[in-house]
Amino acid sequence: xxxKVNAAxxxxxxxxxxxxxxxxxxxxxxxxxxxxxxxxxPSAKDGGSLGWFGRGQMVKEFEDAAxxxxxxxxxxxxxxQFGWHLIKIVDAK
Numbered sequence: 001x002x003x004k005v006n007a008a009x010x011x012x013x014x015x016x017x018x019x020x021x022x023x024x025x026x027x028x029x030x031x032x033x034x035x036x037x038x039x040x041x042p043s044a045k046d047g048g049s050l051g052w053f054g055r056g057q058m059v060k061e062f063e064d065a066a067x068x069x070x071x072x073x074x075x076x077x078x079x080x081q082f083g084w085h086l087i088k089i090v091d092a093k
Contacts, residue, residue: 003055005066006091008048010034011041011083018077018084025074031088040083048088062087 008031012018021038025031035048043050055063061080069075069089076086 002067002092004052004093005069005089006052007050007066008032008035008088008090009041009043009050009062010039010048010086011043012038013040013083015077015079015084018086022074022077022086025086025088031074031086049090067092 010018010021010031012021017038021034024034032047036044038044039048041048055067057063058066059080059082061078062085065075065078065085066087066089069087071089071092074086074088077084078087
């Protein structure tokens with residue numbers, strides 16, 4: 001069972017924008033560049049990197065999506081109290 005995830009994310013306010021960004025990622029655009037340009041989270045300056053985190057450190061919807069993904073996968077859009085997230089699973093252990 002996965003106990004820690006290393007993830008990056010893009011946070012936006014509108015679901016439509018999150019879906020557009022997901023389309024761009026799936027078309028081959030760089031997640032890190034898109035996070036720097038579009039994310040409304042302070043992590044944008046780091047390309048959306050959140051580093052390693054364990055269970056209980058993120059809001060439930062975000063955590064469920066992050067721990068449900070596989071290494072290299074981009075999951076979302078995921079709705080939380082903060083907005084809409086695209087989550088890239090960088091690594092898991």
